[in-house]
Amino acid sequence: MARPSVPIIECFNLESPLATEYRRLLQNLRKIDTPVELKSIMLTSSIVGEGKSTISSLLAITAAHKGQRTILVDCDVRRPAIHRLFQLERTRGLVEIISEGVSYKDVVRKTSLDNLDIITSGKVTAHPSELFNTALIDALFGELKFYYDLLIIDSPPVLPVSDPMLLSQSVDGVILVIKAGDTAREVAVRAVEIMRSNRANILGVVLNNARNRLPYYYDYSHYHYDYSQSGQSGEPSSRRDREDKKSASRSDSDKGEVLPPPDKKRMTR
Numbered sequence: 001m002a003r004p005s006v007p008i009i010e011c012f013n014l015e016s017p018l019a020t021e022y023r024r025l026l027q028n029l030r031k032i033d034t035p036v037e038l039k040s041i042m043l044t045s046s047i048v049g050e051g052k053s054t055i056s057s058l059l060a061i062t063a064a065h066k067g068q069r070t071i072l073v074d075c076d077v078r079r080p081a082i083h084r085l086f087q088l089e090r091t092r093g094l095v096e097i098i099s100e101g102v103s104y105k106d107v108v109r110k111t112s113l114d115n116l117d118i119i120t121s122g123k124v125t126a127h128p129s130e131l132f133n134t135a136l137i138d139a140l141f142g143e144l145k146f147y148y149d150l151l152i153i154d155s156p157p158v159l160p161v162s163d164p165m166l167l168s169q170s171v172d173g174v175i176l177v178i179k180a181g182d183t184a185r186e187v188a189v190r191a192v193e194i195m196r197s198n199r200a201n202i203l204g205v206v207l208n209n210a211r212n213r214l215p216y217y218y219d220y221s222h223y224h225y226d227y228s229q230s231g232q233s234g235e236p237s238s239r240r241d242r243e244d245k246k247s248a249s250r251s252d253s254d255k256g257e258v259l260p261p262p263d264k265k266r267m268t269r
Contacts, residue, residue, distance in 0.1 A: 007087045042155045042167055050208060117148075134166060158195060
């Protein structure tokens with residue numbers, strides 16, 4: 001994967017429909033009634049390529065903009081992406097903390113946002129599955145939760161490796177990312193079964209790629225509302241204007257649609 005030309009922070013338009021979806025996601029997480037405060041949230045997926053790293057990054061950026069002191073940790077040491085998205089060096093990160101006993105304070109990376117810090121995956125390791133010792137991860141996440149309001153973990157996908165099962169025991173909740181139109185139902189169901197068998201606290205699902213796969217009534221243009229500065233605030237656009245602006249009103253990025261955890265019976269019909 002080539003490194004993006006600019007960091008993801010600079011690409012995220014806070015006034016876009018996409019940004020609105022992430023603010024809604026963050027607000028929905030605050031409303032969830034759980035036995036413990038949700039300070040550490042892990043994002044994972046069933047398989048590779050469903051967009052979990054991008055969603056993790058944008059959720060962390062959103063939380064930072066909302067005033068929460070946030071740290072994003074790349075725990076996908078096999079296929080790390082966070083350092084590329086933020087244009088950081090990969091080395092001196094999680095692997096060094098776990099395998100060499102380095103303090104997180106010596107490897108944490110600052111970003112252009114005052115409230116957002118990052119721990120990259122660290123150097124390449126020959127035995128990544130051996131890193132995730134529960135006691136060591138518990139200690140690290142516990143320390144980070146003491147200094148930060150929100151800890152977001154970008155985890156490997158569930159089906160290829162066992163890392164997410166180990167990591168899920170050390171976090172307050174798990175979000176599963178599913179790519180609409182690409183992730184097979186039985187694959188998503190299997191991922192949920194594996195996480196639930198490990199007693200992971202599944203908070204819900206973020207449906208990625210919804211813009212291209214869900215029916216037309218999920219598109220912002222369907223609501224016939226011109227919220228641009230050039231339009232009259234509070235006034236619906238004319239039918240002709242709506243048709244002309246239909247394509248332009250869509251976000252350039254995929255929207256995430258927040259859904260409850262998958263129900264096996266419902267998904268396998």
